[in-house]
Amino acid sequence: MQKDKNIELIYIVGTSYSGSTLLGFLLGAVKKVETLGELKMFNRNIHRICTCGKESSVCPFWQKYYQEEYIVFDRHAFLKQFWAAINIFMGKKIKQDYFKNTNDYQFLKAIYQDTQQKNKEVRYLLDTSKNLWRLSYLLQNKEINVHIIYTKRDLYGTVASYTKRYRFGFLQGFLSYKIKNLLVERFLKVNNLRHTIIHSKDIRFRPQETMEKLGSFLEVSYENFQNQIKNRIFHVRAGNPNTRKQFRDGFQGIRKKDDWRQHLSAFQIWVLSLFD
Numbered sequence: 002m003q004k005d006k007n008i009e010l011i012y013i014v015g016t017s018y019s020g021s022t023l024l025g026f027l028l029g030a031v032k033k034v035e036t037l038g039e040l041k042m043f044n045r046n047i048h049r050i051c052t053c054g055k056e057s058s059v060c061p062f063w064q065k066y067y068q069e070e071y072i073v074f075d076r077h078a079f080l081k082q083f084w085a086a087i088n089i090f091m092g093k094k095i096k097q098d099y100f101k102n103t104n105d106y107q108f109l110k111a112i113y114q115d116t117q118q119k120n121k122e123v124r125y126l127l128d129t130s131k132n133l134w135r136l137s138y139l140l141q142n143k144e145i146n147v148h149i150i151y152t153k154r155d156l157y158g159t160v161a162s163y164t165k166r167y168r169f170g171f172l173q174g175f176l177s178y179k180i181k182n183l184l185v186e187r188f189l190k191v192n193n194l195r196h197t198i199i200h201s202k203d204i205r206f207r208p209q210e211t212m213e214k215l216g217s218f219l220e221v222s223y224e225n226f227q228n229q230i231k232n233r234i235f236h237v238r239a240g241n242p243n244t245r246k247q248f249r250d251g252f253q254g255i256r257k258k259d260d261w262r263q264h265l266s267a268f269q270i271w272v273l274s275l276f277d
């Protein structure tokens with residue numbers, strides 16, 4: 002392998018519950034893309050179960066990287082996030098101090114090299130972390146070519162997912178959705194970044210068409226992804242356990258239903274309609 006070869010990284014940015022885990026598996030259906038799940042979670046909870054069924058720290062894929070003690074960038078401390086957000090809103094490019102204790106480039110490079118040894122076809126690594134701060138951190142490293150996919154879900158579905166899980170989920174989901182999407186959009190615009198936008202309902206209802214759209218963005222053919230995905234072995238240690246289970250036992254197809262109406266009251270739906 003040449004010394005100065007860049008790393009091609011696909012990064013999924015977006016809000017929580019935007020279907021990024023599923024999209025990660027679908028993109029990883031082809032041999033050209035190695036899906037790694039949410040890399041920001043790498044140092045968190047190393048006992049988490051990987052899609053291969055083993056604990057992350059002893060999984061045949063991840064074990065090595067835990068032994069080599071890589072530290073990945075996760076997110077800023079709250080105040081720093083706040084300051085960065087203000088800057089993005091004001092249309093400024095944010096400058097970050099390089100994090101001396103993180104070694105994402107070495108980490109990605111090791112994965113890239115190992116993966117290419119096993120599979121000559123691999124061209125991209127895929128990180129589904131979603132987080133804007135991690136994206137902006139990765140973009141600072143010029144040896145990483147980041148290909149940005151921005152996933153969006155509708156306001157109702159996102160808020161419903163929060164209300165299912167959190168006591169103040171309605172407000173939390175609403176604010177998080179509005180602020181994060183606004184920040185991502187502003188950030189992409191201010192920095193003039195090439196990206197593609199994928200709506201999560203399109204992944205569920207028009208998977209073939211949506212994957213082909215992504216294929217032309219990445220210059221990868223997704224024509225036959227529904228068959229290819231069945232033969233792929235994934236080592237992903239993040240995201241919704243149900244999605245994980247679906248892939249551990251073999252791909253069952255995409256569940257089409259989005260049951261947000263069950264989780265929101267008529268009043269809540271009305272309130273959201275004012276802001277949609």
Ligand SMILES: [Zn+2]
Nearest residue numbers: 051053060236
């Ligand atoms: Zn594994």
